[in-house]
Amino acid sequence: xxxxxxxxxxxxxxxxxxxxxxxxxxxxxxxxxxxxxxxxxxxxxxxxxxxxxxxxxxxxxxxxxxxxxxxxxxxxxxxxxxxxxxxxxxxxxxxxxxxxxxxxxxxxxxxxxxxxxxxxxxxxxxxxxxxxxxxxxxxxxxxxxxxx
Numbered sequence: 001x002x003x004x005x006x007x008x009x010x011x012x013x014x015x016x017x018x019x020x021x022x023x024x025x026x027x028x029x030x031x032x033x034x035x036x037x038x039x040x041x042x043x044x045x046x047x048x049x050x051x052x053x054x055x056x057x058x059x060x061x062x063x064x065x066x067x068x069x070x071x072x073x074x075x076x077x078x079x080x081x082x083x084x085x086x087x088x089x090x091x092x093x094x095x096x097x098x099x100x101x102x103x104x105x106x107x108x109x110x111x112x113x114x115x116x117x118x119x120x121x122x123x124x125x126x127x128x129x130x131x132x133x134x135x136x137x138x139x140x141x142x143x144x145x146x147x148x
Contacts, residue, residue: 008104015111022118023075029122030071033064033129040064040136044143053143060135067128074121 044057091099 005104008108012104012108012111015108015115019111019115019118022115022122026071026074026118026122026125029125029129030068030075033068033071033125036129036133036136037061037064037068043140047140047143049139049143053139056135056142057139060132060139063128063132063135067125067132070121070125070128074118074125 040057040061047053049057
């Protein structure tokens with residue numbers, strides 16, 4: 001195996017590992033957002049809410065739902081067939097060998113673009129989660145007499 005082939009294999013493995021790390025982070029954040037939404041519902045229905053608390057809490061919840069949507073978009077399976085399993089399912093064994101040996105650089109490029117999209121969705125979801133959480137804290141302060 002030449003140095004170029006080793007470098008391509010290492011780059012391919014690195015990109016796949018980054019996608020895996022991003023998907024793991026996304027799953028953890030999605031579970032956290034779901035828990036915050038459920039917890040907020042459980043707490044909010046027992047509190048006497050005033051209008052400022054309802055507005056702040058409503059916007060916070062909307063941002064959390066938006067974050068959940070971005071997270072789901074990030075982990076949505078890519079079935080376009082450009083690389084990976086969907087493409088391989090359409091090829092013969094010989095065509096797979098040829099595609100893997102000759103298109104490793106193209107696969108790295110495609111996976112890298114996929115990783116950037118996933119990372120961007122995750123980053124935006126984290127920003128929305130932080131903002132939504134801050135608004136929920138504000139709503140709790142307003143509901144418990146902070147606006148009085």
